Amino acid sequence: MSAIVRGAQLARMLNAWQVAVGVRGPAGKRPEYVILANAVRGLLIDGRLALGVRLPAERELAAALGISRTTVTAAYRELRESGHVSSRRGAGSWTELPAGHRVGTTGLWTPSDEAGLIDLGCAAMPAPPExxxxxxxxxxxxxxxxxxxxxxxxxxxxxxxxxxxxxxxxxxxxxxxxxxxxxxxxxxxxxxxxxxxxxxxxxxxxxxxxxxxxxxxxxxxxxxxxxxxxxxxxxxxxxxxxxxxxxxxxxxxxxxxxxxxxxxxxxxxxxxxxxxxxxxxxxxxxxxxxxxxxxxxxxxxxxxxxxxxxxxxxxxxxxxxxxxxxxxxxxxxxxxxxxxxxxxxxxxxxxxxxxxxxxxxxxxxxxxxxxRRDTIVSARRKQLLVQRDTLAAALRAELPEWRFVLPRGGMVIWAELDAPVSSALARSAEELGVRVAPGPRFGADGTMERFMRLPFTLPETDLIEAVRRLAEARTDLDRPRRHAWSAQTILA
Ligand SMILES: Cc1ncc(COP(=O)(O)O)c(C=O)c1O
Known part of the structure; x- marks a missing residue:
């Protein structure tokens, strides 16, 4: 049996998504069903709505969103045509991705000794002195x-x-x-x-x-x-x-x-x-x-x-x-x-x-x-806390459009980018000497293009420099390409 998302749950996600990506406001000339289909697609691509999930019945979603059933019917049709939903008569509709959009997850992260490369591909620290x-x-x-x-x-x-x-x-x-x-x-x-x-x-x-x-x-x-x-x-x-x-x-x-x-x-x-x-x-x-x-x-x-x-x-x-x-x-x-x-x-x-x-x-x-647990763990925490705050401050200063929830522990910040460009940005950042794990590495299915994982396990100076280079790579992405893309980064 597959998972089901209820009308009220999907309406909640759609509202949150619209606020997050700023699509609220005047709808312009686009019909309402296109806006709804785009929003559901956005949830899927961002990985907020899982694949293989059964969508609410048209009537239920229409009631939850306070719109007409015809609009939901048209939006589901649009999603079927773009390959993001499949339906079986009498059984329901399920989320999916268009054929060919799955990525493998068998990548292998290998540490790099390339001089000058700041490696944020791995969330792990060197051995403690003890x-x-x-x-x-x-x-x-x-x-x-x-x-x-x-x-x-x-x-x-x-x-x-x-x-x-x-x-x-x-x-x-x-x-x-x-x-x-x-x-x-x-x-x-x-x-x-x-x-x-x-x-x-x-x-x-x-x-x-x-x-x-x-x-x-x-x-x-x-x-x-x-x-x-x-x-x-x-x-x-x-x-x-x-x-x-x-x-x-x-x-x-x-x-x-x-x-x-x-x-x-x-x-x-x-x-x-x-x-x-x-x-x-x-x-x-x-x-x-x-x-x-x-x-x-x-x-x-x-x-x-x-x-x-x-x-x-x-x-x-x-x-x-x-x-x-x-x-x-x-x-x-x-x-x-x-x-x-x-x-x-x-x-x-x-x-x-x-x-x-x-x-x-x-x-x-x-x-x-x-x-020696107490000594080792408390030193680790102290160091990670300083590095977390340094990374967060650098991101706020250099990439103010990115959003993140400051993690209360662990080793990574999961940053939401200003656009679904994570894989392209990771490739472009590597040309500038920063290795990062793009969002799709963390989804089973090629979604998460709007996210990037940034560990705060390196020294503060490296983190600051890495964010500076990421910001440069992000600006470069919006320009016509000057370099050939490097080979696919392999990360874990
Ligand atoms: C959630 C999670 N589980 C397991 C592992 C792998 O741990 P180990 O090195 O102990 O095999 C990692 C390492 O990054 C991890 O983040």
Missing amino acids: LTAAAAEAVTDLEPYTAGPGYQPMGLLVLREAIAGRYTERGLPTSPDQVMITGGVQQALDLLLRLLVAPGQRALVETPTYPNALSAFISGRARLSSYAIGPDGWDADLLLSTVRAAQARVAYLIPEFHNPTGHLMPAALREKLPPAAHAAGTDLIIDESFVDLALDEDLTADGAMPPAVAGFDRTGRVLTIGGMSKAFWGGLRIGWVRGPGPLIARLAAARVGVDMASPVLDQLVATRLLQ
Whole structure:
């Protein structure tokens, strides 16, 4: 079953979209149905309205918008003709994109060592200075493990204890047998999909979302349904009704400082998600990659963050994935899954067919780093807060027509551009020595051309210079092209 958008919901989105892009006001000579069709198309292209969503019946939308049914009929016809809607008599109308408008999501981000290039393609930071001492201590911790074979598919007990202890501190009592160590959050997701989702089964993802998660779903040959996150975050009614209607095998959500939008899911919605998922037969995969990176002061005190989604789970439906890449270092390749003990045991058995176990020494380094958690995380937060504010100030000064909601944590600003030119701008910016991830990298379907993800993980001087070059590239775009376009940027 596909997701449905109700008349009142679509009317709300259309109003918000019209205000955002400034199409309100005198309609000029264009007929009303053309304006409506253009607005629905705009919602789709911007990724605010997901693909494969059933549109409201003509009568319902007409009532919600206070216009005549004939206008809605004509607008739907126009959308069918342009390839943005398909209809089946008696069944309804669904959103789609014209043939050939899908983009692949299998891009691979590769760090560049090109001199002078400012690389904003990746949202990750260098290792903390504590890594060297942690690694030296880990070498001395290694001795007792060398007497055994070293394969531990669940992961080392010391590390699982440290991670379980952290969940317990956050108000989510957890035992070590509910935790399995993986090669980063990416492997945690991949293993869960192998275990839970057979090819052809449905999976629900947010749009926009983290591109490498999309790649994992696509390689697992899941059938994707999407839920579009709005400019202010999740619309609780729409998300819950989408979960109910999609009846997906799994739903993948990033509630903390969502990548790329930066939103933080409120507690009230977290509470409603597990029961809705349970009723739909859906397991929730909750990606907590950024949970430690609250930046605003009111969120950094103990207990100030909304509770973990898993804290509201009464039926074993929530699988939480987390890791050390964002608050510590991506090069460690340490992540984990937290879930019901029996499922974790099945996951460990499945993992043996993939890579047997995580490296012992790396897990010992991770354990030593976690002992320094408070120092490392608070330094990270301080640095990210300054860099976030620098990036925001530079954007406001150099690109005042761009809009964004200042994220309260995480590592990225999701900027809404003044026009749907993100991919062209990314190509043109690379000629000027800035690499950025254009909006369509984060949508399953080639939408999001009006958005760009800008990480604030680089030093302040680089961020200021990157925005200056982006502003120059944006001005250049409006001039006739002087250079041939460079090869397609490949980013994650
Ligand atoms: C939401 C999200 N999940 C997973 C990952 C991958 O994490 P890891 O390096 O632990 O595999 C990232 C990295 O950017 C991410 O943003």
